[in-house]
Amino acid sequence: MAELWMPGAQRLSIGNTAALDGGPAKAIAHITWDRNASVAKPAPLVPYENLRDYFSKNPAGRAVAPHILWDPFTGRIVQFFPADSRSLSLADKPGGTRTNRAGSVVLQIEALFFPYCEVDGKAYARLADTPCEGWAELQAWARSWGVPDAWVMGRPDGFKSRRSAASWAGTSGWFAHGDVPENDHTDPGSWPAFVGATAAPRFEPFPGAGFFMKGNAPALGKVSPVFTAMGQRLVAVGCGRYKVGPGPTLGQADVDSYEAWQRKCGYTGAAAKWPPGPTTWNKLQVPNV
Numbered sequence: 001m002a003e004l005w006m007p008g009a010q011r012l013s014i015g016n017t018a019a020l021d022g023g024p025a026k027a028i029a030h031i032t033w034d035r036n037a038s039v040a041k042p043a044p045l046v047p048y049e050n051l052r053d054y055f056s057k058n059p060a061g062r063a064v065a066p067h068i069l070w071d072p073f074t075g076r077i078v079q080f081f082p083a084d085s086r087s088l089s090l091a092d093k094p095g096g097t098r099t100n101r102a103g104s105v106v107l108q109i110e111a112l113f114f115p116y117c118e119v120d121g122k123a124y125a126r127l128a129d130t131p132c133e134g135w136a137e138l139q140a141w142a143r144s145w146g147v148p149d150a151w152v153m154g155r156p157d158g159f160k161s162r163r164s165a166a167s168w169a170g171t172s173g174w175f176a177h178g179d180v181p182e183n184d185h186t187d188p189g190s191w192p193a194f195v196g197a198t199a200a201p202r203f204e205p206f207p208g209a210g211f212f213m214k215g216n217a218p219a220l221g222k223v224s225p226v227f228t229a230m231g232q233r234l235v236a237v238g239c240g241r242y243k244v245g246p247g248p249t250l251g252q253a254d255v256d257s258y259e260a261w262q263r264k265c266g267y268t269g270a271a272a273k274w275p276p277g278p279t280t281w282n283k284l285q286v287p288n289v
Contacts, residue, residue, distance in 0.1 A: 002144040002205070004082040006068065008137060012056050012078050014065060017085035020101045022211025024172035025146035027107040028180060029156065030066060030089055031127060031188040037116035042123035045073070048112055052078050055110075064088050066108035068138065072192075073112075073119050075133030083107060083145055084208070084278065091183045099182055102168065104207040105145045109138060111188060126190040136195040146205030148172055149194040153179040159186040204229060204286040212250070212275035222250045225289040230254065233284050234261055 005011050032051055037043035048071045054061035055069060056078075065080045066089040081087045089108045090099040100106060113127045124130050143149060152173040153162040161178040168181050178186040204226055211226075213219055231246020231254055239260040240246070242253045255274045262272040265280050 002083065002146075003141070004084055006077065006079055006083075006138070006141045009068065009077040009079045012052070012080055013082070014056055014062055014080045016062070016088075017081060018101070019210055020084065020086055020103060020106065020208040021098055022208035023103045024170060025105050025205055026103040026172065027105075027109060027142040027147045027174045028090065028177060029174060029188045029191050030108060030110045030177045030185075031113040032069075032110055033114045033187055035114050035117070037114060037118075037123075039116055039123070039125070042116040042118040043114075045112070045114075045117040045119050048074070048076055051110075051112055055080055062088075066110040068107070068109045069112065070109055070134055070138060071112045072127060072130040072132045072135065075137075077134055077138070090177075090180055093182045096182050097165070097169065099180055103172075104205055104211070105147065107142050107145065107147065109142075113188070115189065127188055128190040128192050132192040135192045139195055142174075146172065147174065150174065151176075155193075156188050156191045159189045161186055202288060203282070204288050206276075206278040206281040209275045209277065218250065218252075218255050218274050220250055220252065220255075223248050224250070226286070227254055229286045229289050230284070231257065233286050234258060237261060237264070237284070239264055 034046045035043045051069055055065040065087055067079060067081045067087045069078050083105050086100040086106060087108045088100060089110065092099045111127055115125055116123050150173040152167050152171045152175055156176040163179055163181050165181050176188055177183060225248055227250050228246055228248045234240050234257040239257050241256040241260060258276055259272055259274055261284060262280050265283060
């Protein structure tokens with residue numbers, strides 16, 4: 001089962017959590033780029049502790065904090081937000097897509113790195129050239145939240161932007177910071193290769209409560225194959241309240257069926273009401289669609 005706090009990471013919650021909007025699971029690759037250096041003038045890597053304190057204690061840093069700060073030279077990792085909350089490292093313009101919230105998860109990973117940083121007398125031009133300690137564990141944690149081992153806009157190769165609003169809205173996977181709509185950064189420039197074989201998650205990850213709602217009411221009429229798979233599972237566990245279907249259009253029968261499932265799981269009163277929650281969703285084991 002996916003863990004809200006990455007196993008092995010230092011847990012340093014800064015509060016200020018907020019709900020996600022639901023949709024495709026995403027992970028965003030950033031670098032801290034906290035110094036400007038060059039091949040002619042490399043600069044010492046900023047201490048990990050400085051960035052950890054910046055994101056956790058400094059008001060300016062807390063306002064742009066990611067989920068994860070990762071030191072690829074030592075494998076140290078600290079987490080500031082749980083996976084089911086938005087973090088704050090993406091530009092989010094009024095009236096546009098809520099970039100920091102646009103998914104069932106939007107896991108933002110800040111690598112402690114800038115081009116031509118110097119560590120133990122060696123300068124590193126690209127993040128991918130570092131030891132990348134801890135990367136396999138980060139990748140596995142993101143995968144556990146439904147983020148596939150795939151770069152939606154291509155693996156980062158140089159400091160550039162390849163933004164696509166349609167791909168951002170509709171596709172699960174990894175995005176470079178430079179490939180996110182509304183953002184003007186071009187990092188990370190490079191990123192380590194994925195480790196091991198890619199496998200689709202067996203069960204549909206919890207898409208977030210907002211996926212099932214329109215304002216304060218159920219999102220009746222919304223169409224998604226997730227609703228068909230959910231309904232079929234509800235029938236299989238003896239909680240179906242359908243006269244027809246289930247099908248891809250969310251209807252009152254889906255709401256009634258899921259509330260029956262929540263009661264079967266032992267919930268009562270308001271806790272048994274729509275929308276689904278992560279505990280009952282994971283227990284239902286909706287097949288991945």
